[in-house]
Amino acid sequence: MSENADAASHRAKKQKIKAAREKMMETKTIEKGLVIVHTGAGKGKSSSGFGMIMRCIAHGMPCAVVQFIKGSRGTGEREFLQRHFAEECRFIVSGEGFTWDTQDRDRDIAAARAGWEKAKELIRDPEIRFVLLDEINIALRYDYLPIDEVVTFLRDEKPAMTHVALTGRNAKPELIELADLVTEMTLVKHPFREGVKAQQGVEF
Known part of the structure; x- marks a missing residue:
């Protein structure tokens, strides 16, 4: 096949794909606030959630974060959002650290409850469009x-057009059933297994 014929064949295939996709997109007319779950053993659950927070800020969509469990440890995303986008994104820390650090179930429950109460308040707020x-x-x-x-x-109770993303391993089946979008991060390789400690800018 000549170079011109190969280019024409490629163009024809892509045009066919484009037409099929445009036809499919015509059927996608529903707009709604999504319940989004990022779970699984692989890295990237929180990172993906914060990526959506960045998108919201770029689109002028007021948003909020409630951070459970790992609250005592400073993170790049928290520092960045609180320093540069405090008006665009409210950031609530409800945890006191990983459960093996606190070693106090009652305190962990109290912190989680406080975070959930704040989360409900933020989700109900008609001005906020996305809550992580x-x-x-x-x-x-x-x-x-x-x-x-x-x-x-x-x-x-979630407003119809508000998006809520929930991250963390071992999402409960009831939450997966409710959600509109569920992604499971699969662990293939991780440097921690080779003795590499958590890296600034990658893990936190």
């Missing part, structure tokens, strides 16, 4: 919060 509940799945996994209460609130 970072690591809430960990609080749910350890029953610091009742999964039925969280699911019922998201189903019955």
Whole structure:
């Protein structure tokens, strides 16, 4: 096949794909606030959530973060958002650190409850369009919060056009069932297994 014929064949294939995609897109007409779950053993759950926060800020969409569990440790995303985008994105820290650090179940439950109460307030706020509940799945996994209460609130009280993203390993089946979008991060390789400590700018 000549170079011109190869280029023409490629163009024809892409035109066919483009036409099929445009036809498919015509059927996608629903707009709604999504419940989004990022879970799984692989890295990237919080990173993906904060990527959506960046998008919201760029689009002028007021947003908020409630960070569960890892609150005692400084993170790049928290420093960046609080320093540069405090008006665009409210940032609430409700955790006191990883559960193996606090070693106090009652305090962990109290912190999770305080974070959830603030999260409900932010989700109900008609001005806020996107709320990231970072690591809430960990609080749910350890029953610091009742999964039925969280699911019922998201189903019955979340404003119709508000997006809520929930991150963390081991998302509960009830939450996965409710969600509109679920992504499971799969661990293939991680440097921690080779003795490499958490890296600034990568993990935090």
